[in-house]
Amino acid sequence: MSITENGETQNISQRSPWGIEDVDVDAYFARIGYEGPRDTSVDTLRRLHRLHLAAISFETVDIGLEIYTPITVSFLQEKFVKRGRGGCCVEHNLLFAAVLEALGFNVRRYLGRVRRGDSTTVRFRSHATLVVEAEGRHFLADVGFGDEGPLFPVPFAHDGRITVGEWTWRLVHEDEDRDVWLLQSLHPDGWFDVYAFGTETVAPVDMEVSFYYTATNPRSVFTGHITAQRGEDNVRHVLRDHTLRTLHPDGRKEEELLTTEQVLEQLRERFLITLSEEETASVREYLNIER
Incomplete structure (x- = not known):
């Protein structure tokens, strides 16, 4: 038994190892603008998935500033919901999983290897993703991949597909013996x-x-950089330090070199990231260092 902050006793053995008891569903719903039913329907899962992505961007400001933070649900709640920040895949999907489980969804958490078009290089299992059951069906739910991630849950079945705007994703059961699944997105060339x-x-x-590897290892694609990513129906935006790339469904790409103040404006206006005065000063100092 343990004593909580309000003096109540709590059986530790009954707590989820993922800390879902610490999630504030009301505050999370206010953060993403959800006012719908609190059931375990497919429609609720889809709406929560889409609203999360619309309100909270993928970003690595803390990693770029060499600030290592916890990934407990209580901390993620404070960072994402109270402070108006975003985070990387592990942070996004652990918080989203906690909300879903608090509502009664059955959620499985997995780790995958990022490919981004390269099927030959074997990378570390660095990407967190979820499989969620709703109304007897299973879906890949992933609110943490950034620009290339699915905007709605993908049916968890071979050749399960979704199309949102001008983007299409599908799941492939790549290796049935090892039960390996592959998420793909449709590009102009395939x-x-x-x-x-x-x-x-x-x-x-x-x-x-x-x-820890993603946030601290020099070989990680995120260490030493400030990144923000966002996918929308008909466009994707990727900010990496001073460079903003805009990607279109027909394959067109635009690249713009930004000043430090323009980067801060993009973080605030396009990626909807709230930075405190101290965080803003730290980002400004980081961006003004010649690399």
């Missing part, structure tokens, strides 16, 4: 491998190790 994942059981410590 299917593009996004990431692959297996259905091995993942524990909280596995997520911690994955996040």
Whole structure:
């Protein structure tokens, strides 16, 4: 038994290892603008998925500033909901999973290998993703991949597909013996491998190790950079330090070099990231260092 902050007793053994008891569903709903039913329907899952992506961007400001943070639900609640920040895949999907489980959804957490079009290089299992059951069906739910991630849950079946705006995604059961699944997005020149994942059981410590590597290892694509990504119906935006790339469904790409103040404006206006005065000063100092 333990004593909570309000003096009530609590059986520790009954707590979820993922800390879902710490999620404030009301505050989260206010953050993403959800006012619908609190059931476990497919429609509720789809609406929550889409609203989360619309309100909270993928971003690595803390990683770029070499600030290592916890990934507990209580901390993610404070960072994402109270402070108006975003985060990387582990942060997004752990918080989203906690909300879904608090509503009664059955959620499985997995770790996958990012490909981004490269099927030959074997990368570390760094990407967190979810499989969610709703109304007897299963869906890949992923609010944390950034620009290339699905805007709605994808049916968890071979050749399960969704189309949103001008983007299309599908799942492929790539290796049935090892139960490996591959998420692809449709590009003008064909299917593009996004990431692959297996259905091995993942524990909280596995997520911690994955996040630690992503946030601190010099070989990580995110260390040493401030990144923000956002996907919309007909356009994708990727900010990396001073460079803003805009990607279109027909394959067109635009690239713009920004000043430090323009980067801060983009973080605030396009990516909807709220930075405190101290965080703004730190980002400004980081961006003004010649690299």
